[in-house]
Amino acid sequence: MFQIIFISYWIFNAFNKKKTGQIIAGILTIGFLLLIMEPWISDWTFSKKDAIKILSVHNFELNDDFIILKNEAGGFRDYYETFTLKLSDNDFNRISEKIKTSKNYKGHFTNYSNLPTADYKTTDTIDFETDNHFEREYWTSKKMENGTFHFRFQLDKENKELSYIGSDE
Incomplete structure (x- = not known):
């Protein structure tokens, strides 16, 4: 997952779309964190x-x-x-x-x-x-x-x- 986030950021950065790369990497990071935290989130809710x-x-x-x-x-x-x-x-x-x-x-x-x-x-x-x-x-x-x-x-x-x-x- 870390590699996907890293590669997606740098691919967009290489095509001079740094802002798009940051947004995509941010969305993927949040999704990954939510996936990891799912057992605790279900306990909290x-x-x-x-x-x-x-x-x-x-x-x-x-x-x-x-x-x-x-x-x-x-x-x-x-x-x-x-x-x-x-x-x-x-x-x-x-x-x-x-x-x-x-x-x-x-x-x-x-x-x-x-x-x-x-x-x-x-x-x-x-x-x-x-x-x-x-x-x-x-x-x-x-x-x-x-x-x-x-x-x-x-x-x-x-x-x-x-x-x-x-x-x-």
Whole structure:
């Protein structure tokens, strides 16, 4: 890319079109920088509407206002999209009840070395509870737009925060 910018500037400069060469080189440089910065730009522009859209795909609805505490996406070999939301009491209670009353609910676990995990071969959903969290994990054969097909939701009981992890592994 640097060579294309350099050559385009000097070609126009050689034909006495220095101003045109500067403009073309400037446009190419800005385009190259935007391409490089794209992962960070998508993180910076992540909005409540994006979070609601992602959660609705997974049948979680938020009725009240919430705060986006953290958002990150990216990876070279494995792609991850993660975010953490501060929920209202009503949304927290509704989601925790949805997990506890699910047909996939495996119970309350106090032994953290023996937690259930979803099997990627069966695309099963696993819902369970620990002393600190409500959790849902599942694999699906239908990928989201960003290529993720393994999902984990963790609902923090103390802070009333919902953490989402979507990955392509």
